[in-house]
Amino acid sequence: MPDFADIPARLYCIYIIAGGAAIVYDGEYPPAFESMKSHTVFFDHAFLPEGWRKNVRITVSGDRIAAVETEAAPAVGERVAGIALPGMPNVHCHSFQRAMAGLAERRGPANDSFWTWREIMYRFLDRLTPDDVEAITAFAYMEMLERGFTAVGEFHYLHHAPDGSPYADLGEMAARIVGGARQTGIGLTMLPSFYRYGTFGGAPAHPGQRRYLNSPDRFNALVARTREIAAADPSINVGIAPH
Numbered sequence: 433m434p435d436f437a438d439i440p441a442r443l444y445c446i447y448i449i450a451g452g453a454a455i456v457y458d459g460e461y462p463p464a465f466e467s468m469k470s471h472t473v474f475f476d477h478a479f480l481p482e483g484w485r486k487n488v489r490i491t492v493s494g495d496r497i498a499a500v501e502t503e504a505a506p507a508v509g510e511r512v513a514g515i516a517l518p519g520m521p522n523v524h525c526h527s528f529q530r531a532m533a534g535l536a537e538r539r540g541p542a543n544d545s546f547w548t549w550r551e552i553m554y555r556f557l558d559r560l561t562p563d564d565v566e567a568i569t570a571f572a573y574m575e576m577l578e579r580g581f582t583a584v585g586e587f588h589y590l591h592h593a594p595d596g597s598p599y600a601d602l603g604e605m606a607a608r609i610v611g612g613a614r615q616t617g618i619g620l621t622m623l624p625s626f627y628r629y630g631t632f633g634g635a636p637a638h639p640g641q642r643r644y645l646n647s648p649d650r651f652n653a654l655v656a657r658t659r660e661i662a663a664a665d666p667s668i669n670v671g672i673a674p675h
């Protein structure tokens with residue numbers, strides 16, 4: 433049996449297949465999770481590092497899995513219907529797109545394509561404020577947690593105001609993505625995306641892309657600012673995503 437003491441509980445999402453819901457624990461508990469700080473659950477089957485095991489009792493204490501017992505017996509109220517699986521990462525997310533679901537997914541003319549979908553996306557994102565982005569992000573991440581995704585890589589390119597000018601804080605939108613993650617407890621890797629051209633060959637950017645665009649210098653400043661924003665929370669990492 434491996435030593436689970438150093439595994440953040442967030443990395444072991446307890447995924448309840450039957451109900452389609454998940455119980456996820458993280459280092460800092462959103463208020464709604466306070467009552468889950470110390471918790472024991474029992475599963476008939478769990479997928480552990482050494483494989484499938486039966487009659488598994490998992491004790492979570494604070495933000496850690498404190499104990500995993502196999503061939504255990506459940507105490508009253510501990511048994512959860514379904515199976516336990518490790519939490520999964522969503523390695524490619526643009527959270528704001530969650531709120532345009534349904535706008536483009538319908539039968540269209542024969543020339544309907546990714547490019548026509550993209551036109552709808554541009555019209556949609558033209559209206560999004562920082563408050564909108566934070567709310568949509570929190571909602572999308574909550575849904576990921578409910579389905580067993582416990583970490584997300586956010587390919588973040590919606591950086592600037594609708595007219596393409598930077599916000600007073602260059603990292604305004606990055607802070608809103610981080611805010612959405614912190615509301616939900618999901619693990620976040622921020623991946624600021626660098627956009628400069630419309631397509632290969634140095635083509636000019638599409639007008640709908642003006643909120644994405646940066647010079648290399650401003651992109652460097654944006655990455656530095658994103659690192660500052662993320663520094664307060666050890667569960668948030670920062671990378672980059674050239675696009």
Ligand SMILES: [Zn+2]
Nearest residue numbers: 524525526587
């Ligand atoms: Zn993408």
